[in-house]
Amino acid sequence: MKRALRLAIIPIALAGMILTFSCSDSEHRIPFGYAQAVINLNLPPETPDAQAGLIEKIRRFLVPDAIAQTAPAAFSSITVRVTGPDIALIEKSFAPYATISLGVPAGALRIFDVTAYVAPGDPSAALSFRGTASANCPAGATVSVPVVMGLNETKILLPDPGASGFENYRIIQMDDMTGAGYVVRAGADMEYPLNFRAWDIDFDARGRIYIAVNEWSALTNFQPKIIRLDSITSMSFETIVSYDETGFGTIAIDRARNLVYFARDNELFRCNTDGSNLTGPVTTAHGIATIIGLALGGGGKLFILGRDGVQAPGVYAYDFDAMSVSSPYTSSEFIVGSTGPEDIMVRGSSVYVANPEGADGYKIIELTTGLEFVAAYGSQNIEFPDTATGRFYGPRRFVAIRNDELIIIDDLYQGGYYDKLVSMTGMTGANWKTFPDTGDGQAYFRFFYSS
Secondary structure, X not given: OOXXXXXXXXXXXXXXXXXXXXXXXXXXXXXXXXXXXXEEEEOOOOOHHHHHHHHHHHHHOOOOOOOOOEOOOXXXXXXXXEEEOOEEEEEEEEOOOOOOEEEEEOEEEEEEEEEEEEOOOOXXXXXXXXXXXXXXXXXXXXXXXXXXXXXXXXXXEEEEOOOOOXXXXXXXXXXXXXXXXXXXXXXXXXXXXXXXXXXXXXXXXXXXXXXEEOOOEOOOOEOOEEEEEOOOOOOOOEEEXXXXXXXXXXXXXXXXXXXXXXXXXXXXXXXXXXXXXXXXXXXXXXXXXXXXXXXEOHHHOEEEEEEOOOXXXXXXXXXXXXXXXXOOEOOXXXXXXXXXXXXXXXXXXXXXXXXXXXXXXXXEEEEEOOOOEXXXXXXXXXXXXXXXXXXXXOEEEEOOOXXXXXXXXXXXXXXXXXXXXXXXXXXXXXXXXXXXXXXXXXXXOOOOOOO
């Protein structure tokens, strides 16, 4: 990506290195009854320890030692929404190379909601970044509004290790469910030695890609890793964690606190997004014999999809610091044994479980974050291939961060390999889409499943 297309995003106090954005009403004279809001966009800090300190420095404008930050992607446009208890919604869009100096009605508690959209063709895994801030806006005043931006939505990034005997050892990125922007990257493309068996993927607040690699080599003593890529076109990877001879099966990132959680068997780990401050393995005990999936909820609440000592699946809320766990959500629709639910995702106040072995009507299960049942959806396919609304081969994993849809890896071996992506909004199958929309999907991927 050309450096000229990247934005420098830093606090306003750094003269000569400031990037701000402006609207068409950037007049020198402030209209009566209005205030002028100057919006500065900032990246989140790299480590949890820096979070409070950096934000406090930004708010006090005492940042002489701050370092210029490079934007994580080229942006095509920026949208600003301003709300308040006594004003109507103000919404305006701006080009990314102007100045946001926005006239707003004067008053207390103005909320600024800023979304920066990634330019088409940029290799970043992100679709958009978002940040919010509040400010009091006295009449006639010019008010600086620092906004710390973080990942909002992502493109569709898929682990595609391939079924046993038909290994792909690669990852795939698509812009959306049409398959636009389809990019394949094998381990060799990023100088990853041996078998690049990507098993789970998540993203940090800057849109960087974290991959749990579930492969090791006894021959060379090559250790499994948690790795990071800046984007899908990165020519090399950064090792966040390298451990002994057992691969990692699941990963989840607390984007607000810059923490990475990952697991194998019944051992849980945590570190900063740069790999520092590694804690673990923590044997979760509390009846969890195998950790299948991890997800982060609001306030950094960790959810674990796991199996107990008799291989009965359950969903647990886990406090890593206190090493305490809630009573699990269990269901007769969870198959006891090596099969059963395979992934978990949190979005807002909902927890979703991918349940490939569930009966008709229970392929995707929705819970509250208090682990109470809300709804379920999905039936078993009745033909091969089958892309009809509501029919799954076997929902294996949730992929991508979207605010309005669930995107699910769906695959099965039944005398042949059948793979597709499913997208839907809500738990009624609304806006059902598949990729591909016909066929067995083998021209695009062969995800996990083998006989």
